[in-house]
Amino acid sequence: MNTATVTTGATVTTAPRPSRTGWHRLAVTDVRRLTEEAVAVTLDVPDALRDTFAHRPGDHVVVRHRVAGGELRRSYSVCPPPGDPDAFRLVIKRGAPDGFGAYATTALAPGDRLELSPPVNAFALPDLPGAHHVLVAGGSGITPLLAMAAAVLRADPACRVSLVHAVPTTATALLADELAELKDAFVDRFTALHVLTREDRPSELVSGRVDTAKLPRLLAALDARPGPGTTFALCGPDGLVTAVRQALIAWGADPAAVRTEIFTVAPGTRQDTRQDTRREPPAESVTEPVTGTPPGVRTARVTALFGGRRAAVTVEPQEDVILDALLRAHPDVPYACRDGVCGSCRAKVLTGEVALGGGQYALDADDLAAGYTLVCRARPRSPEVTLDFDA
Known part of the structure; x- marks a missing residue:
């Protein structure tokens, strides 16, 4: 365990x-x-x-x-x-x-x-009794936020939850009936606003894109204010989440109080390896992009521990990231998106060193300090490396 x-x-x-x-x-x-x-x-x-x-x-x-x-x-x-x-x-x-x-x-x-595969992740609301949890979802980003809202409303009778859900049209609004049921169950503590990006509504506030100009007005309508009693959770497309996060921080929200996860399928990406993926934007200066061959390593032996098994492969850093080499011999190695986004290939470096390339968004500063890496973005920097996927 x-x-x-x-x-x-x-x-x-x-x-x-x-x-x-x-x-x-x-x-x-x-x-x-x-x-x-x-x-x-x-x-x-x-x-x-x-x-x-x-x-x-x-x-x-x-x-x-x-x-x-x-x-x-x-x-x-x-x-x-x-x-x-x-x-x-x-x-x-x-x-x-x-x-x-x-x-x-x-x-x-x-x-x-x-x-x-078994459930994983660390996208969660803070354990902060009596808080006002402000959630912003774009499209299918509503799926984790609905579960989080329902759970915290049941667990904390002193909290409030406010949700902004941006969707193209009324017909494409996922789980709108369940949001309405949640509102009925917690009528004094849960507020939900649907903003239609491609459908006109009588109020301009809930029509069009959720951008940096509109966000403060939406927050005012929800009686949300930055401070120690307010938390934020954002989930949706990259552009929406990034813009909202930046706007919240500029508004005065503590960056540590803004939890984010991104669902995205970017045009031209590997449609055969992912549909919905999720990530948390890294803290500033978490990792620097690593390109080319790590110095001094032409080949490396990488040992991977996963599901109670041990597998060893030879990796040529100038040719492969670690995941590519592992998959050729062991297709059950955990992964999903292969783009540094979902975090499914997260592993702890037990021995040796690896170079984590740019474009990873699943690990934060604490993860990196604890020795975790993403094998879809990592290359060996020492002749011997041991990784634990179960850690």
Whole structure:
């Protein structure tokens, strides 16, 4: 059994969790149409896997889908209905026409089975009793934030939660009915505003893009103010999350009080390896880009520990990042996006040194100081390296 460290704003809590590696086949019990492009998929977790798939608000899993000639891996937030927090449910959008999302939204049915990795992540609201939690979601970024809002409203009767959800149109607003139910259940403590970016509404405040000019007015409407009693959680496309985070900090919010996660499928990226991915913007000066061959290392022996197993490969840093070399011999090594975004390939460096390249967004300063790296962005800097994916 491993211990996961979860950063929650000003506090850090640790709790035991089973291994985050390995694959398990779970049966689909329900597929519910949400919009033309999205479904909610509920899965059955057998008693033997209850501990393995115990989930916290903000957790995500990787789904592995077998296709001719290979596999697709996608990461999705666990998003139980507000009235059933123990349910194991994923919200899946269509995405690429030949991807897993297309299959899930057109062919997936009760009785089918999906291969999943155990839940992981550290996207969470701070343990701050009586706080005002201000959430900003863009599109499918609502999925972790809905779970987080429902959980904190149930757990802390003194807190308030305010949510801004930016979506193109009313018809594309995911989980709007469940947000309304949550409002009815916590009418005095939960407020939700939908901002339609491609549909006109009577009020200009809730129409158009959520930008640096509109954000202060939205926050004023929610009676949100920067300070020790207010926290922020942002999730959505890169542009929205980055702009909102910068605007909040300029407004006076403590950067440590702004938790972020990014869902993105950038044009031209590897559609065969990801659909929804998530990340936290790194703290300033967390890591410098590393390019070219790390000095003094032509080949290295990398030993990886994952799922109770030990694997060793030879890596040529001028040719490969560590993940590429591992996957050629051990395709079960954890990963999803391969772009330094989702954090699924996070591992702790036990011995040796690695160079972490630029473009990683899943590790913060504390992770790096503790010796963690992303193998999709790392190259050996010493002849021998040992990595632990289960740490």
